[in-house]
Amino acid sequence: MQNLYISKVQVEGGFLDGLNIELENGLNTVIGARGTGKSSLIELIRFCLSIPGHTAESSSKSLAHAKAVLRDGQVSVTLSDGNESYHFSRTVDTNTTPQIPSGLELPLIFSQTEVENIGLLSSGRLKLIDDFNPDIQQLEINETSAASIIESLSIEIAKFNESVAESEDQLAKLPELKGRLKEYEEEEKKLKATSDLVSDKSDKLSSLSEDYLKLKARINAVDSFIDNQKEREEKLKSYLEISKSEEQASESNFDDESLESLVLNADAQVRSALEKIIEVIKSAKSKKEHLELKQSDITKAGQKLRTEVDSLQKGAGEISRKIQRVKEDIALLESIEISNENKERKIMxxxxxxxxxxxxxxxxxxxxxxxxxxxxxxLTNRLKPRIRVHLEENSQLEDYQQVIIEILKGTGIKYNELAPAIANSIPPEVLFELAESNDFESFSKLLNISQERAGRVLYEVAKSLGQLATVRLEDEVILELLDGSEPKDFSQLSTGQRCTVILPIILQHTHSTLIVDQPEDHIDNAFIVETLISALKSREGLGQTIVTTHNANIPVLGEASQVMELHSDGTRGHISTCGALSSSTVVEAISTVMEGGREAFRLRAKFYD
Structure with missing residues (x-):
């Protein structure tokens, strides 16, 4: 990703109407009294570039803040890598967010509230770590893609398994039918007349019966073939619909023409295949109609012969019809048996x-x-011994437990105690294997429940294997601060202590623009001088920093490249001073706004002397 910095911010309308500032690729400090628009400037930058907050709540508050100060105006931000510039503009009425070209690394923005509270949420701590990893977004995309494939395939497998299970009771009758057929055939032999005529007609009837069964088997095979082709037709149609939606989703941020050409060519081949499949289905239906016509002719001929045979020998016709019915039943079940074998191979x-x-x-x-x-x-190596950051992998079980609850809900199984027990003692991949193999004995031992109850639970879990296989056990980030000689967990820290943990972490982002709103609130000057200033100076030449502040140490000791002072008359904020730290107007602004004036500064200096 290219290392960008914000080179210009312009505002037309709203509280900061007329603001037009050029920023340095170094430390930029924004000073001014409270209510002059320092935080508003940061939120307008965030709004213009559509950079989300670090939590859902902070995103909502930031958006409301930006809209309130911009009103009916427009904010524009220019990003630069030193050679090329990228311009973005946005108004409150613009529903669409600006299209940011892929490969551009946007600034990291932390409001004062986010610095104080981001570490209190598991998701916030994870985002704090993930912001350091430029590959995390692609990994999320890869994860979503794999999970989608797993869930889709699991649904298809479940459909085939259900179809096979539904026919098991029917197939159980097959041995009995074959035995009955053998009995009927023995009886038929006894009832056959010695007459050559009866024998001849019976032979013809038997021949027609065999021809009929062969045709019926062929018709069943054609039906099965048509069903398979229809399934392929639906899959090709589904692919084209998904391809179309993905193409629309990626139009805005994907500009590789060679890959797009390959995708378009693939889509064209799929459409061609779809047309051929439709033609195959049409041909198969025509073939089926032809076979059914021949079958009808055989039926009529058979009926005629059967009438003649019945008239020659009473009883022979009845047994013949019984044999015919049994043979038809056997042929149907054998067709189902073959279909199940095909389904089993498909399931595999x-x-x-x-x-x-x-x-x-x-x-x-x-x-x-x-x-x-x-x-x-x-981070731990850089910030030790005061700050420790470590990861507990796969330790958040809430989503896993919720998946189990959703699976068991409405089944009559009491899950309030069972779901937490499963989540805490059986990893998802182990539960997946137990359910897939229906190993209720091992499952009952692991949970110390009856085998009957274990079987019921696994039966329900087996219906949702795709959901189980994709559930995420999220990692947990642990933040600790050395307080005296004892490390304290982040949840036990005061607001000021939380800031002394979070600020050094976010300031380790040395290769992207970093914007922080009033980082000095809740922390003492010793921390500002010893830690915050050194961290800011370590970013020199690596990434742009924009800081709003009320503390003179930050621009002065941090050797700011540029200092901007905001003033307000209560209705509008504006830049009153902007320049290098050595500028006399900037020195005066720092002395007045941040030190209480030169006289106050001299008195404090005299006190320390």
């Missing part, structure tokens, strides 16, 4: 494909955890 193929997708999902998650672990170790 789909299962292998799903297992590959599950392996891919696991690799993505392992890679993400490894990258997070690496960031945590780097």
């Amino acid at each position: 193929s789909l299962t292998m494909e799903r297992d590959k997708a599950i392996d891919s999902l696991r690799r993505v998650r392992i890679e993400r955890a490894a990258k997070r672990q690496e960031v945590c170790e780097q």
